[in-house]
Amino acid sequence: MTPLDDYRRTPVWNGGARLKARRSLLTYLRRVWRIMLNVIGSNQSGFRMRLKFWGVRGSTPSPQIENMGYGGNTPCLEMRGPGPDVFIFDGGTGLRQLGDALLDEFKNKKLRIHFFSTHCHWDHIQGIPFFAPLYQADHEVIFYSFSAANDLQPALEYQMKGPFFPVNFDSVPIRRKFIRLESGPVKCDGLTILPFPVNHPQGAAGYRVEYAGASVVYASDLENGHTKLDTLLRDTARNADLLIHDAQYTPEEYEHRRGWGHSTWLQAAEAAKDAKVKQLILFHHDPSHKDEFIAGVTQDARKHVENTEAAREGWVVSL
Ligand SMILES: [Zn+2]
Numbered sequence: 001m002t003p004l005d006d007y008r009r010t011p012v013w014n015g016g017a018r019l020k021a022r023r024s025l026l027t028y029l030r031r032v033w034r035i036m037l038n039v040i041g042s043n044q045s046g047f048r049m050r051l052k053f054w055g056v057r058g059s060t061p062s063p064q065i066e067n068m069g070y071g072g073n074t075p076c077l078e079m080r081g082p083g084p085d086v087f088i089f090d091g092g093t094g095l096r097q098l099g100d101a102l103l104d105e106f107k108n109k110k111l112r113i114h115f116f117s118t119h120c121h122w123d124h125i126q127g128i129p130f131f132a133p134l135y136q137a138d139h140e141v142i143f144y145s146f147s148a149a150n151d152l153q154p155a156l157e158y159q160m161k162g163p164f165f166p167v168n169f170d171s172v173p174i175r176r177k178f179i180r181l182e183s184g185p186v187k188c189d190g191l192t193i194l195p196f197p198v199n200h201p202q203g204a205a206g207y208r209v210e211y212a213g214a215s216v217v218y219a220s221d222l223e224n225g226h227t228k229l230d231t232l233l234r235d236t237a238r239n240a241d242l243l244i245h246d247a248q249y250t251p252e253e254y255e256h257r258r259g260w261g262h263s264t265w266l267q268a269a270e271a272a273k274d275a276k277v278k279q280l281i282l283f284h285h286d287p288s289h290k291d292e293f294i295a296g297v298t299q300d301a302r303k304h305v306e307n308t309e310a311a312r313e314g315w316v317v318s319l
């Protein structure tokens with residue numbers, strides 16, 4: 001029996017039961033709608049959006065053996081939508097392996113990449129000089145940075161100048177374009193991407209990405225405690241399927257790191273709860289946090305938001 005039958009059978013004079021049946025009918029219709037969106041929105045690979053984590057560590061690479069369960073590379077997230085284009089969020093050291101994987105996958109096909117930068121701190125751009133597609137003229141990359149964060153183009157050019165790097169950014173053969181995003185969403189190859197400012201030294205962006213009812217919010221590098229931006233994050237992340245949130249510190253560690261630009265796992269859980277997201281993903285792990293420690297933190301966070309996971313390298317999430 002569906003809630004619809006339940007609704008029909010409920011006697012009109014029983015107000016309370018009728019209200020209950022109406023609520024269960026709404027839940028049922030919502031579920032059907034979600035299934036329809038899944039079917040309509042899925043591409044041939046059977047997903048609406050797919051994410052892969054290539055780097056999950058904050059601040060600096062930390063490839064010691066005790067960190068290998070979650071991984072030691074700095075932030076890099078790959079996303080795919082309904083079209084052939086590839087979406088990348090941040091170019092930490094995880095980007096190097098992603099570049100090799102893309103060349104392997106696309107072989108002789110033209111690769112078009114939309115690269116979204118949260119900000120220009122080293123751990124988010126260090127992988128870019130080692131991104132193999134940069135060195136092939138057949139491919140194309142569009143670099144996006146947000147007006148509330150530092151401009152990506154001069155930072156990339158500076159990073160690849162002597163004495164830091166032997167190849168100038170100007171001389172790499174890939175076709176490229178730089179776009180500065182103002183507030184408001186952009187549409188790229190089917191995905192809608194909304195940048196928003198977050199509280200971080202020198203400014204940084206978060207992004208909400210949507211397609212066919214699936215939604216992911218990427219909020220790396222942010223410190224709670226800025227009333228206006230805390231509210232904006234909650235409003236932007238409202239009802240998202242996934243919230244990927246900075247969880248670098250424990251509440252105890254945070255006491256000695258105020259103003260460093262990062263959040264605790266507890267603040268991440270509170271934001272997820274307030275925004276009613278379906279899953280919280282703890283991200284930007286501190287380089288000193290070993291696998292066992294992160295597993296413990298994840299257990300603690302689950303007492304607040306049951307559906308919590310810690311991001312780990314190589315993890316693929318399909319929506
Ligand atoms: Zn960072």
Ligand SMILES: [Zn+2]
Binds near residue numbers: 261
């Ligand atoms: Zn940062």
